[in-house]
Amino acid sequence: MTPQTRTVAASTLSASKVYGSGDDAVYALNDVSVEFFAGEFTAIMGPSGSGKSTLMHCIAGLDELSSGSAIIDGTDLSTMKDKALTELRREKIGFVFQSFNLVPTLTADENIRLPLMLGNDKGNEEWIQKVISTVHLNDRLTHRPSELSGGQQQRVAVARALASEPRIIFADEPTGNLDSTTGAEILTFMRKAVDDLGQTIVMVTHDPVAASYADRIIFLADGKVVNEMTEPTAEKVLDLMKTIGH
Amino acid sequence: MFRIAIKGILGRKARLILTSLAVILGTSFLAGTSVFSDTLTRTFDNLFSDVFKNVDAYVRSSQVIEADFGQEERQRIPLSLVDIVKTVPGVKNAVPDIQAFARIIGKDGKPIGSDGQGPPTFGTIGVEFEGALWTIADGEFPVGPTQVALDEASAKAGKYVLGDTVKVVAQSGSREFTLVGIASYGDVRSPGGATFALFDPATAADFLTKPGFIDAVLITGDGSVSDAKLAKAIQAALPTTDKTETLTGAEITLETQDQIGSALDFFGILLKTFSFIALGVGCFVIYNVFSISAAQRQRENALLRAIGASRSQVTRAMLIESLAVGVFGSMIGLVAGIGLSKGLSALLRALNIDIPSGGLVVTTSTVQQTVFVGTIVTVLSAILPALRAGKVPPLAAMRATALEVSEPGRKRLIGGLISIALGLAVIVMVIVGASNSYLGFGILLVFIGTIVLGPIIARPVALFLGRPAARFRGITGVMARQNSARNPKRTSRTASPVLIGVALVTAVTALAASIKGQIDDVFTQQFKGDYAISTNNRGFGGLSPSLATDIAQLPLVEGATGIGLVTAKLDGKGQYLTSIAPETIEGIWNIGLIDAAYSDLATDSIFISEKIAKKKSFTEGSTISAIFADGQSRTLTVSGIYINNEIGDYILNKGLIASTSVVTFDIGVYIKSRPGSDQKEVLSSLTAAVKKYGQGDLLTKQQYIDKQSGQVNQLLGLIYGLLMLSVIISIVGIIITLLLSVFERQRELALLRAVGMTRSQVRTTVRWESVITSLLGAVMGIVLGIGLGWVIVFALKDQGLTSFKLPVTPTIVIMIMSFIVGLFAAIYPAWRATRVNILDSLNTN
């Protein structure tokens, strides 16, 4: 793929997020303009407190920007009301959080179909079956989250994010709570979702190894984009992190 | 640890308020009813001590017959005794007194004052007398046979002014008088909602009771001798043949207060019973709130344990918190209760029952009882959760979730089953023949067992009840169903107050339905007439006996008969007796005579019911001695035994009563129209006849039967009203639990919102969870209540209740109501759930 033919799935334009005012003001995001391309796996890295989660939340319609705009699929989120935002999240966005991803009273299968069911949408059954078999969950579908391991729970979460065929998936440290083997499993799966299923994924992570699964890495520091890297490897990332003082 | 407890309380104000709410509600009802009945008692105490405040001596007949329910019928004394009393040395003044039935008819032709159950309508003597409480506010005292004075409230209600013609109905019929005075009673317009018509002594005796006879003589002394000596001297001066007794003013005051006191006591006990039921229901809510908050603080407590707090310190911290909540809640409850009793008084005033403005009576015992009971109940409800909090292993601090998920154990199953089995065994014993007094114990055991089993039953029943929601409401329904089943202990504790309320309502309804069904059957079978004229003034006046004879003369009427009531001593014991006219009752009432006919009832014989015959082993030909209110005695032969005792257990011939000097009246007139006559014409001719007398309600057969069962409805209404207290607490219980659950599930809600649940879907989920919980309580309560009702009906079979009727419509109504209660209780918690901040909740661990 050449840069000219890539389509933008989500982007921000001069996005700023300020907490507090006057002297106490904290710029969680400071004039950030980034683009996330369809069919790509993008990682966001940066020191703690650099604004990674804030950026993700603002693009995903979970939080509002103080100024600038966040655009998904051509729509400016700042113009949307709660109901429309909720529908946008349900239909166009998939989420994977670090922990507590699943509704404890629902089975794995129900959790996977949750966004679809909320929208009274049957979904594409063929696709859903494909997702389920890709994450190797076929024999765990009737179990509740308390009966699943941490890795299995995260796999269900990823499957849920994929099930509704969203425009873009946001994952905030999806492997942060997992051991390296299980983490690798999840990352491999996400990679496959991009390569085989054509998904778009944006992932926040601290881990250079995790980041190396991505096509591109965006580095944040103090609320600003400070660097970018394509076709990363763990070593390259580590080196760069040293230079920007991670 | 004390400081930690206090910090814990202050740190979570919302929790404090929620917990206190249950305590406040429970105690406010307790305090409110207590203040209200104290106020009522003192009001009436004052009222009746005032009546005889300036009376030094009181003469009345010593002839009295006491019947059931503490009712008594005292004989009257000659008016001429007043003049004898006046001659006794030491007497300053003496006036006659009468208190009898009199109904004032308003200008619009409608009787003033409430019918039947309400405050009485009196006719009395109004004369200038320093010992009397009646004063004339406007005009003058009535003199002569055509003048009347009315109490202020009645005059106003009837729209009468001085000089108007007032129609009054009394024992002897109806008469018209000229209004010459407006009287006031102490400082009230109308004492306790009663109405009063005042006459001069001769008119009162003639019109209200019996010419020349009065109830009592009121006497003031000149102060030369003590009241006791005065009373003695008066008694000595009176002819012994008149059978009188003389009391001092203090004695008669005390006697009146005692009578009123016991009548009010019953009311007070009723109020108190239901407020304690409400408090018991409140206990569940308090217990539930403490349990939930203990579960939510599991990690916090585990952390305390991990850093070195002992078990008992953790438990103590929680008990201290409950103590604070108990004291705080009951104090507010006390204040709220005082407000509540003000509301009750205002309600009575709106119903035109005037309570003298003496202010509310808040006794120290009310204050102590409320705060003490409220605090004890709160601390007791917190003991189990506090002990559980102490048992939290320090390791729990490391666990991810703080959910209260322990599975209901075997112990619970066994304990619950044993309690139910024991309870059922006791009930079976009662059914087989043990005393009915064990019934309550058996029922209590079943209730306890059911509530103990609650958490085990809750899950499957909630899942079952949630099925329609899951089917028709999609994922929100599925989640509501799962939420109501995810924590069976909590759900069942929340549903328990609903269960208790619904069980009591259902049982009372089932009982009432059975009684009503019985009344319907019985009256349809036994009453063969087409119309009835009934009066509500049982035991205190009634229909003139000539009404029945007048109506029998009407061309379209085939027959009419009057039935009366008298009191007499039978074999030494006071009883109500029914008097009938054997020559006219045939074909109108079928009392199921066994081998006898109405014509067998002579003026020296008596019919008795089969029940009494069995109980006292009377047979036809047995003799019974009867002493009537005027002191005359007769020996009566049992000349018939009958099965249907709806009109009474003893039946006499009216001719017998006529041969004594007892004044009698009819409580009902029963009419059969000529076959084939136009019912419209019959009705209009009857209406005209009844109107002439100005008393009694003309009813068709069906209306009459409905009216009989209608009395059950009145009692039912009162009990429903009182059970409302428990229902309100149940609703608050559901609200509190839902709110706590919403707080607890913030992360889950945030997640759902993040992946696309709209606010209205969040509301739907909470709403259906609430409905399922409420229905869970209702279903279990209905099952229990129907069982309970059946058992009570069975136990009452000695009282003549033969068949149990399932209250189908009320049961459906209760289900619908529970559904609505569920919806209603969810409003605020559901709104709170939509306000969950997605980011904050997702970020907090």
Ligand SMILES: Nc1ncnc2c1ncn2[C@@H]1O[C@H](COP(=O)(O)OP(=O)(O)OP(=O)(O)O)[C@@H](O)[C@H]1O
């Ligand atoms: N609600 C808030 N109020 C005030 N400041 C906030 C708030 N939320 C975030 N911040 C600040 O905004 C900045 C960015 O926060 P953000 O959570 O985006 O960082 P992050 O890069 O995700 O860090 P981490 O790697 O630790 O998750 C931080 O300095 C944080 O303190």
Ligand SMILES: [Mg+2]
């Ligand atoms: Mg972060």
